[in-house]
Amino acid sequence: MNILKLIESFTNEGVVQSLSVKSSRRDSFTQFGKVGTGAALAAIPFISLFTTNKASAAAAMFSPETEVAALKLALTLEYLEKEFYLTALNSTGLIPSADQAIIAQISQHETAHVAFLQTALAANAQAKPEFDFTVGGAFDPFNNYDEFLILAQAFEDTGVRAYKGQAGNLKSNGDLLTAALQIHSVEARHASQIRRLRGLKGWIVGNQRGAGMPEATQAVYNGEENTIHGGVNISTFMASSGNPAFGAGSYTEAFDEPMDRPTAEAIAGLFY
Amino acid sequence: MKKTKVTVTELGTQKAGLASRRSFLRVTGLTLAGTGLLLAGCNNDDDSSSGPSGELPGVRNGVFDLGGGDAGILTYAYALEQLEADFYTRVVNSNSFGTTFNAEERQVLSDLYAHEVLHREFFKVAIGAALEGTNGELLPNLEFNYPGVNFGNRDSVLGTAKALEDTGVKAYNGAGRYIENPEYLVIAGKIVSVEARHASAIASLISPGTAAFAPNDLIDSNGLEKAEKPSVIIPQVAALNFIQTAFTAAYLD
Numbered sequence: 312m313n314i315l316k317l318i319e320s321f322t323n324e325g326v327v328q329s330l331s332v333k334s335s336r337r338d339s340f341t342q343f344g345k346v347g348t349g350a351a352l353a354a355i356p357f358i359s360l361f362t363t364n365k366a367s368a369a370a371a372m373f374s375p376e377t378e379v380a381a382l383k384l385a386l387t388l389e390y391l392e393k394e395f396y397l398t399a400l401n402s403t404g405l406i407p408s409a410d411q412a413i414i415a416q417i418s419q420h421e422t423a424h425v426a427f428l429q430t431a432l433a434a435n436a437q438a439k440p441e442f443d444f445t446v447g448g449a450f451d452p453f454n455n456y457d458e459f460l461i462l463a464q465a466f467e468d469t470g471v472r473a474y475k476g477q478a479g480n481l482k483s484n485g486d487l488l489t490a491a492l493q494i495h496s497v498e499a500r501h502a503s504q505i506r507r508l509r510g511l512k513g514w515i516v517g518n519q520r521g522a523g524m525p526e527a528t529q530a531v532y533n534g535e536e537n538t539i540h541g542g543v544n545i546s547t548f549m550a551s552s553g554n555p556a557f558g559a560g561s562y563t564e565a566f567d568e569p570m571d572r573p574t575a576e577a578i579a580g581l582f583y
Numbered sequence: 584m585k586k587t588k589v590t591v592t593e594l595g596t597q598k599a600g601l602a603s604r605r606s607f608l609r610v611t612g613l614t615l616a617g618t619g620l621l622l623a624g625c626n627n628d629d630d631s632s633s634g635p636s637g638e639l640p641g642v643r644n645g646v647f648d649l650g651g652g653d654a655g656i657l658t659y660a661y662a663l664e665q666l667e668a669d670f671y672t673r674v675v676n677s678n679s680f681g682t683t684f685n686a687e688e689r690q691v692l693s694d695l696y697a698h699e700v701l702h703r704e705f706f707k708v709a710i711g712a713a714l715e716g717t718n719g720e721l722l723p724n725l726e727f728n729y730p731g732v733n734f735g736n737r738d739s740v741l742g743t744a745k746a747l748e749d750t751g752v753k754a755y756n757g758a759g760r761y762i763e764n765p766e767y768l769v770i771a772g773k774i775v776s777v778e779a780r781h782a783s784a785i786a787s788l789i790s791p792g793t794a795a796f797a798p799n800d801l802i803d804s805n806g807l808e809k810a811e812k813p814s815v816i817i818p819q820v821a822a823l824n825f826i827q828t829a830f831t832a833a834y835l836d
Contacts, residue, residue, distance in 0.1 A: 409792050410792065412792060412793050412794050413792065413793070413794065413796065415794075416794035416796075416797055417797070419806070420797065420802065420806040421806070422806075423804060423805050423806030424805075424806045426805075427805045427806060427807070471776050474772075475769065475772040475773065475776060478759065478768055478769060478772050479765040479768055479769060482759075482760075482762075482765060482768055485760035486760075488759055488760050489756065489757070489759060489760050489810050490807060492755070492756045492759045492772070492775070492810065493756050493807035493808045493809070493810050494806065494807060494808075495772065495775070495776060495779075496752050496755075496756055496775055496776065496778075496779040496808045497779075497797055497802055497806055497807070497808050498776075499775075499776035499777075499779035499780050499783070500779050500780070500782060500783035500796055500797040500808075501783075501796075501797060502780065502783075503779070503780035503781075503783035503784050503787075503796070504783050504784075504787055504796040504797070507783075507784060507787060512690075512694065513691075513780045513781070513783060513784040514694065514698070514777060514780045514781075540705065540709075540770050540773060541709050541766055541767070541770050542709075542712075543705060543708050543709050543712070545701055545704075545705055548704070548708050549701065549704060552704065554700065554704055555697075555700065557697040557700075557701070558697070561694070561697035561698065561701060562701065564694065564697075564698060564777070565697065565698035565701040565702060565774075565777055566701075566773040566774065566777065567772075567773050567776040567777055567780075568773065569769055569772065569773070
């Protein structure tokens with residue numbers, strides 16, 4: 312994915328730029344000057360691009376405001392993760408040498424995600440909040456590695472669910488949706504690795520937060536016990552289909568669940 | 584939505600002689616993808632039946648074609664899940680499974696076996712139900728063989744698992760934009776993150792304590808993992824020589 316290409320298509324379709332509803336006339340001219348030949352497209356109301364087929368029914372459910380809100384949620388989560396890992400890497404003696412390469416790799420990705428989303432949101436990007444990773448003194452993640460990993464697991468598993476929950480809100484812009492999916496899978500790789508460092512499976516079993524995770528993190532896992540996808544109850548038909556019997560946990564491990572924006576915002580909001 | 588379809592793809596040529604190979608070479612010009620392929624709306628009760636039913640999955644000229652639109656993308660995913668499920672089924676049923684792998688590896692591989700079979704069976708039921716009342720067909724059970732894979736060798740199995748999981752992730756990442764129905768998009772999202780969790784776990788078994796779980800050859804400087812469209816993925820999978828049943832994907836980008 313070429314970021315310039317993404318931003319270009321983003322701008323051409325008027326997704327972000329046209330959102331600055333309050334923009335002055337002068338601002339409008341500036342926008343159109345920037346997009347050049349895309350200006351004509353940018354002037355077309357977003358929804359009208361989708362009126363020719365049945366997909367418009369689905370597309371019409373999503374407004375550009377929702378799209379920017381989705382990206383802003385993503386940026387909040389990435390700000391959180393970026394600062395969390397950078398602070399940890401700068402905390403002398405916190406990270407065992409055996410795990411240094413892992414944490415450094417994750418940190419590199421989160422830093423890149425922040426930059427990517429800031430560029431995509433442009434003027435719509437919000438400022439970084441002031442974070443308190445101790446949550447008023449309840450955690451001590453930069454002096455206690457176990458607590459660092461606990462929060463890392465919570466952040467990564469939340470990130471996977473939050474991006475998944477926003478995919479539908481981005482589907483009107485294929486490049487943007489693809490970029491979100493490309494971040495989503497990276498967060499899932501991180502989540503699996505952090506969970507495994509903690510001695511857990513890389514995948515989520517039922518709605519279990521896992522050994523050692525404090526009750527305060529349960530909101531991250533509520534709903535993961537779902538076994539019905541697109542109207543198909545996976546545990547029911549497997550039980551009756553002559554397929555091999557799997558442990559009950561498998562049915563929920565095999566499918567990650569989305570999380571809605573208010574829930575993800577509430578989880579992130581605990582830290583600022 | 585108008586799409587230009589120029590991709591002609593074939594898979595698994597071992598069972599296809601030269602004559603039948605020729606029948607795969609089908610040139611498709613402009614086709615319309617859209618209304619008829621919202622699977623959930625494919626009953627004959629509304630205008631969706633006016634869609635190009637010719638793009639639904641099914642046998643054409645003696646070879647199964649994955650079809651186009653949502654039906655095609657889901658059938659494509661079903662084919663990939665069939666491969667993963669079959670691979671891990673052979674891994675865990677190998678006579679040397681208990682001696683080739685340590686306890687942690689056996690747990691991971693057994694979980695992956697269960698997950699991939701569940702994905703396969705989910706698609707089988709979900710696609711089958713969605714195609715009821717249409718002239719589309721469910722992709723049959725594909726046949727597989729694994730030349731070059733030594734199921735009694737740890738590195739061979741884990742290396743193959745890594746290739747399959749990494750491929751699965753970039754395939755789903757690339758397919759998302761082609762899915763029209765938001766519900767199907769979420770379902771693909773539910774599966775791809777599990778595939779990414781798998782890929783991470785397998786890589787960390789191969790190279791623990793390193794950046795291999797999320798490596799730079801798969802994730803670019805923007806922190807974005809690879810995403811590839813079907814016409815890129817299918818030849819890559821075909822080159823593994825694991826899939827023995829021929830099929831085409833003439834209506835996927």
